[in-house]
Amino acid sequence: MDQTQGLCMGCMSEIGEEQICHICGYDNANADNGLGLPPRTILGKKYILGRVLDSGGEGITYIGREIETGRIVRVREFFPSGICTRLSDGTVSVDKENAFSFNESLICFLDLAKGLATLNGNPNLLDVIEYFEAGGTAYYVTENVQGITLREFLLRNGGQLTWEQARSLFLPLLPVLSALHEVNIIHRGLSPETLLVGRDGKVRITGFCIAAARTARSDISARLFPGFAAIEQYGFDAKPGPWTDVYGIAATLFRTLVGNPPPEATERVSGDNMTIPAKLAQSLPKYVLSALANALQVMPENRTKTIEKFREALTAEQSTAEASSKITQKDDKKNTFFKQYGVLIIAVSATVLLIIMALLIGKNWRSIFGGQGGGGNSLVVPTSSELVINDENEVAKIADFKGMTCAEVIDYYEKQGFKNIETEVVAMEYSDSFERGHIIRQKQKVGTEIGTNMKIQVYVSLGPKEVKLPDFVKNGTSFTEAKIKLLEMGFLSENIVEVAVTKLGEDTDKIFSMSPAAGTKVSPETKVELSYYKKIADLKVEKFVGMNYYEDIKNNKDYSAYQFVIEETYSEVYDRGVVIDQSIPQGSTIKNTETITLTISNGQPPSMPDLVGRLKSDAINLLNRRNIIYTMVEQYDSSVAAGRVIRTNPRAGVSVSSTVTLYISKGARPVSSTPTSSAASAVSNNSSLSSGTDSSVSSTTSATTSSGANR
DSSP: OTTTTBBOOOOOOBBBBBBBOTTOOGGGOOOOOSSOTTTEEEEEOOOOOEEEEEEEETEEEEEEEEETTTTEEEEEEEEESSSSSETTTTTOOOOOOHHHHHHHHHHHHHHHHHHTTTTTTTTTTTEEEEEEEEETTTEEEEEEOEEEHHHHHHHHHEEEEEHHHHHHHHTTTHHHHHHHHHOOOOOOOOOOOOOOOEESOOOEEEOOOOGGSTTTTTTSOOOOTTTTOGGGGOOOOOOOHHHHHHHHHHHHHHHHSSSOOOOHHHHHHOOOOEOOOOHHHHHHHHHHHHHHHHHHHSSSGGGOOOOOOOOHHTTTOOOOHHHHHHHHHHHHHSSSSHHHHHHEEEEOOTSSSEEEEEEOSOOOHHHHHHSSTOOOOOOOOOOOOOOOOTTTBBBBBBBOOOOHHHHHHHHHHTTTTSSSOOEEEEEOOSSSSOOOTEEEEESSTTOOBTTTTEEEEEEEOOSSSSSEETTTTTOOOBBBHHHHHHHHHHHHHEEEEEEEBBBTTTTTOBBEEEEEEEEOOOTTTSOOEEEEEEOOOEEOOOOOOTSSSIIITTOGGGGGTTTEEEEEEEOOOOOOEEEEESSSSSOEEEEEOOOEEEEOOOOOBBOOOOOSSSBBHHHHHHHHHHHOOOEEEEEEEETOOBBEEEEEESOTTTOOOEEEEEEEOOSSSOSSSOOOOOHHHHHHHHHHHHHHEEEEEEEEOOOOOOOOTTT
């Protein structure tokens, strides 16, 4: 049965045979997801995937539907463009040269999903339902809330909001961002595109990505939102942190109030030019202007450091006089304010008071970047020597990088003002002395001057050639946690084998067996098999009629949660092993403790062999080989030797459709020492004449065998 039949792949609503959805307008006849999985893909036998909602950075987000419950969900797939490809069967393939970057980013992706799951229940986030690996990559599933992006919301509401309107949307988000920061999740992509305004009026934060996907100059193609991304995300000499999200949420609030985003951070470095119309400046509280000014500092060292501080500033409700007094005090202390700092200019008419709010850039940007005034010169001074030179005319030289990571090498040079220096991993080698990802040695000699087209060539450690396997069983580790640990130890994703087992009374989701055993020293290239009990819910009965029990059901782990009772019968229609009937119909919901009786064909009924005169043991062996169920009746017969078959029912050559009966001779009836009456003799003689047997003293035994037991 096609489980996607009648569903719109645009919104997962039931639309019957319509091609164009009357609810969302999606054209199901021309559905195309580009590099994504095609619409109607069934993921993990649990989710139907529809259209792509968003793509870029490290993954693709789909609209989806949970098959069992019909719940509409969002499914995020780890698919970093540029370092992996999609195969024809939908699985993800990674070249050997990109395997390291892919696996490192995969760990970050699963860590992100795990961190978000700890915040389930927060009304301003989408709950994480589950996260798992499949098809060579990873996925996490969240609830879906109907709504539109903040960008669409603003366009439908005149392009901007008043402060009173905006505060009810933005203030509830600030505690959520603080909670995210407490679990080490920095969003790095806050913008009108990643805030979802739900039909319930709540704003939810979406668009989470791993750090590499929100940072320029990483292995993954970065996806930044111009005007909303902070300067540290462009590779400048500054580290991201909670202050990065302070900039993003402040820039989003600025766009909401003003109608336009701030200029891109890279432009503001050399010449800041943010303006607020005079009429709007008069309507905004001064404490809001002050909060935005401090939160939108270009350089992070002068920016509001935490979301909590930003929230306090937005709710300060300072008077205009207090705000003005503080600005005046700053001006008196700083001496020639405009020469040292970038400013946020609030444009007003000649009749309106000019209000200037300072946006501190931090250090004197002229001394940092070598500019004169606001000109913004190149960050690298060109020289005829074709060597990398900083603003102090110093030449970059090769240092001793042993024990450092490639990222630390870049940081080393950027702190000295050297830009555009790149590293190249010549090879990766096992090492007992250096941690995975750290440099073992370098190709160029220490002291070598670095040319503008030169890459620093290094050899990077894969970690020890042999590692000791942790005891995931004793520690009660989940499969996902164990896989992340093994990836961190250097194991390849494809060598970590998942064995999910469903068993009554066991749904802990914890590993109960591992091979090789815990404590074994193995190469990271070794396959490690991890078996765990999969959590199981109530089961929806599938259609088993027509399936071959022995080939399709018995050893199929997908059906291991079902409890089957098997009955067999001969059939002239169905081949041996095919299910003829099931006691509980398809589509019924049952507990995992309930049993389903499957009636299975034993194949064409066999014909009765000619057993008359054979030894009892030979006859039984022949019947067992043909899976014929039998009973035995032993009786006296003077004409057939004891232990041999007298006759059978049915007779030889007749099709056997039920239990057969073997009549086994006990030999001649022993002579009785007590004279028999004439009546008894008459009965005995009549019996001998009619059947050739002496049945007056026969004994009957029943020896029934099950064809299943003799198979």
